[in-house]
Amino acid sequence: MNLRTSPYGKNRAQPPFRRPVRQAVVVAAFAAVSALVLSGCSPVESTAGTVDETLFAGQNLGATAAAADVSVGGTLVFALSNDPGVLDPTFSNAIVGKHIFASMCESLYTVTGDGGFAPVLATEAPTISDDGLTYTIPLREDAVFSDGEPLTAASVVASIERNKTAEGSLRASELAAVERAEATDEYTVVLHLSKVSAPLLSVLADRPGMPLSTNAMAGDFGAAPSCVGPFRYDSSIAQTSVELVKDPNYYDADKVFLDAISFRVITDASVRLANLRSGDVQVADRLPASQAAALLEDKDVELLYSTSLGYQGVHVNLANTNGVGSDPVAVDTTLASDPRVRQAFSMAIDRQTLVDTVFDGAFLPACGPVSPATEYASEATQACPEFDPEAAKALLDEVGIATPVPVTLSVQASEDASRYAQALQSNAADAGFDVTINTLDFATVTSDQKIGNFDATLLGWAGRTDPDGSIAPFFLSTGSQNYTGYHSEEMDALLADSVSTTDIAERTETYAQIVELLQEDNPYIYLYRERNFVGQGTSTAGVITDPTSVVNVSFAGFLK
Amino acid sequence: MLRFLSIKLFHAVMTLLLVSIVVFIGIRLLPGDPAQIMAGDNQDPAVIAAYRAELGLDQPMVVQYWHYLVDLVTGNLGMSSSSGRPVAEMIAQTLPVTVQLAAITIVLSVVCGLAFGVAAAYWRGRWPEWLSNGISLLGLSIPNFWLAILAIVYLASAISWLPASGFVPFATDPGGWFLHLIMPALILGTSLCAVVMRQTRSNMIEALGSEYVLASRVKGAGEPRVVVVHALRNSIIVVVTLVGLHAGALLSGAAVIEQIFGLPGVGRLAVNSVFLRDYAVLQGVVMVSAAVYVVINLAVDLLYSVIDPRIRVSGRTA
Numbered sequence: 044m045n046l047r048t049s050p051y052g053k054n055r056a057q058p059p060f061r062r063p064v065r066q067a068v069v070v071a072a073f074a075a076v077s078a079l080v081l082s083g084c085s086p087v088e089s090t091a092g093t094v095d096e097t098l099f100a101g102q103n104l105g106a107t108a109a110a111a112d113v114s115v116g117g118t119l120v121f122a123l124s125n126d127p128g129v130l131d132p133t134f135s136n137a138i139v140g141k142h143i144f145a146s147m148c149e150s151l152y153t154v155t156g157d158g159g160f161a162p163v164l165a166t167e168a169p170t171i172s173d174d175g176l177t178y179t180i181p182l183r184e185d186a187v188f189s190d191g192e193p194l195t196a197a198s199v200v201a202s203i204e205r206n207k208t209a210e211g212s213l214r215a216s217e218l219a220a221v222e223r224a225e226a227t228d229e230y231t232v233v234l235h236l237s238k239v240s241a242p243l244l245s246v247l248a249d250r251p252g253m254p255l256s257t258n259a260m261a262g263d264f265g266a267a268p269s270c271v272g273p274f275r276y277d278s279s280i281a282q283t284s285v286e287l288v289k290d291p292n293y294y295d296a297d298k299v300f301l302d303a304i305s306f307r308v309i310t311d312a313s314v315r316l317a318n319l320r321s322g323d324v325q326v327a328d329r330l331p332a333s334q335a336a337a338l339l340e341d342k343d344v345e346l347l348y349s350t351s352l353g354y355q356g357v358h359v360n361l362a363n364t365n366g367v368g369s370d371p372v373a374v375d376t377t378l379a380s381d382p383r384v385r386q387a388f389s390m391a392i393d394r395q396t397l398v399d400t401v402f403d404g405a406f407l408p409a410c411g412p413v414s415p416a417t418e419y420a421s422e423a424t425q426a427c428p429e430f431d432p433e434a435a436k437a438l439l440d441e442v443g444i445a446t447p448v449p450v451t452l453s454v455q456a457s458e459d460a461s462r463y464a465q466a467l468q469s470n471a472a473d474a475g476f477d478v479t480i481n482t483l484d485f486a487t488v489t490s491d492q493k494i495g496n497f498d499a500t501l502l503g504w505a506g507r508t509d510p511d512g513s514i515a516p517f518f519l520s521t522g523s524q525n526y527t528g529y530h531s532e533e534m535d536a537l538l539a540d541s542v543s544t545t546d547i548a549e550r551t552e553t554y555a556q557i558v559e560l561l562q563e564d565n566p567y568i569y570l571y572r573e574r575n576f577v578g579q580g581t582s583t584a585g586v587i588t589d590p591t592s593v594v595n596v597s598f599a600g601f602l603k
Numbered sequence: 604m605l606r607f608l609s610i611k612l613f614h615a616v617m618t619l620l621l622v623s624i625v626v627f628i629g630i631r632l633l634p635g636d637p638a639q640i641m642a643g644d645n646q647d648p649a650v651i652a653a654y655r656a657e658l659g660l661d662q663p664m665v666v667q668y669w670h671y672l673v674d675l676v677t678g679n680l681g682m683s684s685s686s687g688r689p690v691a692e693m694i695a696q697t698l699p700v701t702v703q704l705a706a707i708t709i710v711l712s713v714v715c716g717l718a719f720g721v722a723a724a725y726w727r728g729r730w731p732e733w734l735s736n737g738i739s740l741l742g743l744s745i746p747n748f749w750l751a752i753l754a755i756v757y758l759a760s761a762i763s764w765l766p767a768s769g770f771v772p773f774a775t776d777p778g779g780w781f782l783h784l785i786m787p788a789l790i791l792g793t794s795l796c797a798v799v800m801r802q803t804r805s806n807m808i809e810a811l812g813s814e815y816v817l818a819s820r821v822k823g824a825g826e827p828r829v830v831v832v833h834a835l836r837n838s839i840i841v842v843v844t845l846v847g848l849h850a851g852a853l854l855s856g857a858a859v860i861e862q863i864f865g866l867p868g869v870g871r872l873a874v875n876s877v878f879l880r881d882y883a884v885l886q887g888v889v890m891v892s893a894a895v896y897v898v899i900n901l902a903v904d905l906l907y908s909v910i911d912p913r914i915r916v917s918g919r920t921a
Contacts, residue, residue, distance in 0.1 A: 126875065128643075129687045136643025211653040213645045265687045281686035281693050282875050283867035309768055309865045313752060317760035318767040368648060486880050490635030493646065505644065516646075523647045 094404035096395070098336055099574055102349040102416070104156050108300070108585030113600030118303040119583060121596060122315045124329040126282045126308050131265040132250040133205055133212050138505055138592075141250070142328065143285055145595040146304055147189075148270035150252035151180060151199070152244065154508055154589050158418050160244055164194065164254065164271060169247075175239040175545065180247075182230040187292040188256035189275035196226035202255045203234075214251040216523070241542045241550065242509035249508070249591075273299045273597040283308055300585070300600030312458075316578065319344060325583045328594055330576040332405035332459070338578065347577040347588050350416040353506025353513060354409045355463075356569040357452065359385060362528030363495035368521075371528045376498050377448045384444060385565035387435040389428050391474030392467065398571050401466050402459075409572035411558040412504075412513045416590045418547050419510050423555030428562060432474040439475060446475030451498040453481045455488045464501055467570070492526040500526075503573075508591055510554055511542050518566065529566035611904055615897045622893040623675065623886070627668055630877070630885050636660055637684035637880045658684060658882075675890065681883035685876070690887040693872060698891070700770055701861070701868035704791070705853055707784050709846055712792030716799025717835070717842070723800065724807030725830060735800060742797030747856060751790045751863045758786065768865035787864045791856055795849050799842055806838035854892070 128137040132148060151165045164186055170179040186194035203224040206214040220240035225233045259269035268276045274287035285306040289299055309315045312331040319327040320343050338346045361379045362371030378384055394408030410427035413419050439446060454464040468478040491497045506513050515538050516524040541553040575592040585599035638654035655661045674681060680690040723735035759767035765786050771779040810816060811834050819833050858870030869888055876884035
């Protein structure tokens with residue numbers, strides 16, 4: 044008999060502790076685990092005085108690098124929060140694609156730090172005719188596409204035609220006001236508009252304004268893109284990485300320090316930040332809001348930030364029963380039944396406390412679609428309803444609605460959205476709204492929105508430079524993204540007014556009226572506005588961003 | 604022999620056909636479609652209709668399936684709607700990465716499991732056994748995605764021992780290739796190591812108490828020889844079976860680990876294609892995986908029939 048393994052010998056296997064000690068250990072462990080779990084359940088408390096809400100007032104868009112400080116050469120690695128998708132400006136549908144286009148495809152104009160515009164491939168601002176229907180754009184004469192073809196007015200006209208007419212073009216609706224483009228001489232483009240369009244300049248500063256090489260357009264552009272830019276496309280692996288190399292044909296090639304840029308897709312925000320801290324990447328976009336305050340103090344990371352042009356909030360289904368674009372059929376939910384119920388919901392939400400609790404004050408409350416980062420921010424466009432749960436309950440009594448009011452809220456399965464929805468649920472319960480959260484993946488949420496298969500959805504909008512892009516698609520009766528089924532002649536008239544002039548003061552006044560109407564009818568309840576947080580590591584300088592959140596690393600370099 | 608082979612081949616083809624139907628219908632049951640995803644936030648109905656027509660989504664399901672089947676049989680896996688690249692190219696770029704990750708994971712977890720299992724069995728009743736048991740319990744209980752994020756934050760970010768994410772091909776930099784894969788492989792292998800350890804321990808305990816081990820000790824063999832040559836050899840057969848059974852779990856766990864560590868593997872490709880409703884890519888990945896399993900099973904069956912003539916003749920043993 045082998046004494047070592049026999050159950051009878053003196054070396055037989057023993058439990059490590061005697062019974063009473065084991066019981067004590069088990070009870071203590073159970074108590075510790077319960078305490079940890081239960082501590083997660085607590086009501087939303089006011090955070091007044093504990094969170095510094097002024098930390099990110101204003102913006103930090105970064106600064107260009109001085110030639111004396113940086114060395115020439117090196118490959119900068121940029122961690123992208125999402126897959127950039129197809130690298131063709133006509134068909135690109137991903138916001139992160141703009142970070143790549145910033146280095147690879149310059150456009151006619153660009154957005155400046157104060158929300159204005161500056162010429163890039165154009166030489167000056169467009170000359171607009173008195174009736175607003177003709178734009179004359181002079182082009183620079185020394186620009187060359189990365190494949191060697193020179194940039195002329197003819198290639199700009201061809202690019203605009205392609206954006207308007209290519210089947211499946213995502214830029215066609217943005218260029219809807221442009222009837223035709225004409226090359227009046229080798230370096231002058233004239234756009235003939237069918238109606239006055241205030242947003243057109245911002246459109247020319249975005250993807251529709253990026254000239255594409257005629258040769259590359261003739262083939263599969265997405266596989267071999269060619270535009271004018273400091274860098275040109277080298278290679279890519281789908282959903283993983285994109286490599287750009289310095290373009291010797293660029294007109295300002297001597298101002299470019301880097302040899303190459305490598306974009307890597309890292310979707311998890313914590314992993315992106317860890318990569319930035321360890322130096323494996325030099326730039327990362329969309330850093331987690333909960334870390335923003337700590338990152339301001341972090342000496343390993345330079346935090347760039349700006350206020351988003353968009354917003355986050357709740358679409359309420361009013362009359363979308365058969366899909367967007369179909370005739371409105373009233374939806375049978377308490378929220379949809381009376382605008383005063385929605386007003387009560389809006390008054391029941393403590394927007395400031397929610398962003399302080401969920402995002403540590405890194406985001407800000409929002410009550411309307413006009414971002415404070417635009418030229419149309421005024422006291423009227425930034426007006427907010429008071430947080431007043433008592434008044435909310437009184438309003439519900441007045442309408443004759445019994446509490447609790449049931450609300451089914453569809454939420455996409457992202458960390459920020461889930462946490463915010465739970466805090467919202469807790470907050471709204473105090474005023475008599477019983478919110479049920481329904482978590483779905485993003486594609487399901489957008490599909491449900493279109494067919495009207497929702498009661499309320501927590502879904503935001505990334506925003507556009509011109510406020511029209513953030514309002515008209517949703518609230519125009521014929522809007523392509525009118526998920527709520529909102530139809531209002533008054534709103535249609537106001538929106539038509541808002542784009543019929545380019546005068547900023549006049550448009551701001553119209554937007555004030557639009558915001559007032561939106562806060563009366565509440566088809567969409569605005570809740571908060573994100574900030575764009577971009578991190579730059581300490582080994583590089585010269586990374587800049589702009590109010591549209593596009594990050595441009597073209598003129599960055601490694602510090603000596 | 605020919606009859607045996609043709610029956611097996613027929614079963615293989617039927618299995619693949621069934622898989623193609625299940626995945627084809629399965630992904631189309633999800634709300635949304637690739638046309639909506641491709642349109643991004645420009646949800647213009649005309650644009651979406653144009654994409655639907657281009658992808659053939661406006662045709663009846665049966666017609667779509669028929670076109671898909673015809674393409675499949677001719678070896679055409681189609682084009683990805685989200686990236687515009689051929690599906691075959693995307694799979695060819697990503698499959699090797701997953702295979703490399705799985706291979707390193709299996710090697711590391713088997714070595715880990717055997718080492719701890721032998722220690723637990725040999726020093727039974729003493730601290731090595733309790734340490735091994737504790738480690739195997741943690742390995743089975745702790746979710747590996749949580750462990751992955753902890754590892755990135757502490758090992759990569761705070762101390763910079765290992766790269767935080769990404770992949771470097773072996774041909775470019777063998778050292779970098781290994782450093783990028785070792786953390787994901789260790790974390791992916793925690794549960795396999797735990798399972799191998801438990802099984803090895805119980806097999807070894809039985810083997811160490813057996814008579815042939817007693818006989819070899821009596822004959823004067825040294826302890827290392829007794830443990831490795833005599834006792835361990837008999838335990839390894841079960842480990843091989845275990846690894847085979849766990850291969851499936853390994854591949855699905857790989858999808859999560861690949862997402863976290865940014866490894867461009869086929870698991871991450873499959874998960875992304877579900878979120879992007881990229882029908883062609885998901886169908887392609889599933890069909891390729893199914894084909895690999897079927898081919899391996901067929902090869903193993905053939906191998907059995909070669910080793911054991913009874914199977915070859917009658918299709919069963921005795």
